[in-house]
Amino acid sequence: MSSFRPGRFVGILVGTVVILAVGVYGPATLLGPLPAVTATKSIPGDSVTAPTPPTLSANGASAIAVLAATTSSASGTTSTGATGADSTGTAVPPPIAVAGTTEALPMASIAKVVTALVVLDAKPIVAGESGPRVTLTAADFQSYLDYDKAGARSVAVFADEQWTELELLQALLLGSSNNHADSVARWAFGSVDAYVVAANAWLAENGLTGTAVVDATGLHDASAGTATDLAHLAGLAATDPVVSAMLASPASALANRRGVENTTSYLPEEGITGISRSYTDAAGVCFLFTAQVSDGASSFTFSGAYIGEPTYDALTADLTALMASARAGVGPLPVLAAGDAYATFESAWGDEASAVVGVSRTRYAWQAATPAAATVTLKDFATARTGANVGQVRLTVAGEQVSAALKLSEGITDPGPGWRLLHPIVMITALLEQ
Structure with missing residues (x-):
């Protein structure tokens, strides 16, 4: 008959603990994962x-946005930065700076830049070509007569003459021709009303939700935009290959050797490239542009919009101050x-x-x-x-x-x-x- 032996029990217990220690504790500590840092x-x-803020206008509204920066090096030229929105309607990136009211203001002939970009979106032109020939109608001739009589900017046309799409756009943008704005809108969309619907859809798709148009010319006060939107619109225009080529080499004569005055150029000696410059009683002086600052090896380009300037003298003073602040503020940043x-x-x-x-x-x-x-x-x-x-x-x-x-x-x-x-x-x- 067996009897309980306490010593034997303790020995078995100690042996079990040792086996567990060797079989579990050892591997858990020696082979297990270490705690994360x-x-x-x-x-x-x-x-x-330290920041160097831009000097913007105290009048109306103004904004500037990044367009591009390029740096030359032994390995070539690199570029960074862009403006605008993608085709999915992504919101535009924030501007460099904004001043004045954030409300939409009448934008005068800046609306014609919208017209050009919307038409090019619907009727693209192959780089280096002039696009299709458009036969003008009696309605186009009547538009010219009406705008000319009203004292609004216009470029002469006649019924049945032919203009290429590029020539129409050159008259529209370079000459700020109101009759060409209506003509190209009717040609591309069938009517100005149909153009307006397409243009507002295009603005929304490109993230310019604070801007709307009710005409192709900008003469209507309700064609209005925010400075932030319009600064990005300037970037979209400047990066469009047809528009940028047009601004870089402005035409002096169009269809049938028709003369056209370039209304866009303003203060080029300051490094400014004008895209649209105009005035109406409701909008004041409005200016859409890009500008560049360079140190020889690197350059920085930004787009901008000034709307609601009271006079051209005020615009000149404000742009001169802006470019002085740009030359002080732009440089290599660590x-x-x-x-x-x-x-x-x-x-x-x-x-x-x-x-x-x-x-x-x-x-x-x-x-x-x-x-x-x-x-x-x-x-x-x-x-x-x-x-x-x-x-x-x-x-x-x-x-x-x-x-x-x-x-x-x-x-x-x-x-x-x-x-x-x-x-x-x-x-x-x-x-x-x-």
């Missing part, structure tokens, strides 16, 4: 150049400097390191305002070698998003079996979390 995000000081730390890491066993910018990102741009805080995304890790990619930093500068990879400044290595065995709670917690 603790990350603390930080913002390096003096990483962004946006993301190599070595700048955007996070620090500490491991449970005491190793420390930083997430630093690996390669500098600079931009030739206009830092018009203090940028929003950088967005930092970090990877989860327990160990990594020096220089490992541990995240990314993004920053919006002058309307452009710039990013750089973050690298580990010092390696964080495995602490070894001794530390693992002496920290069972930390190791088992890491195992359970996985």
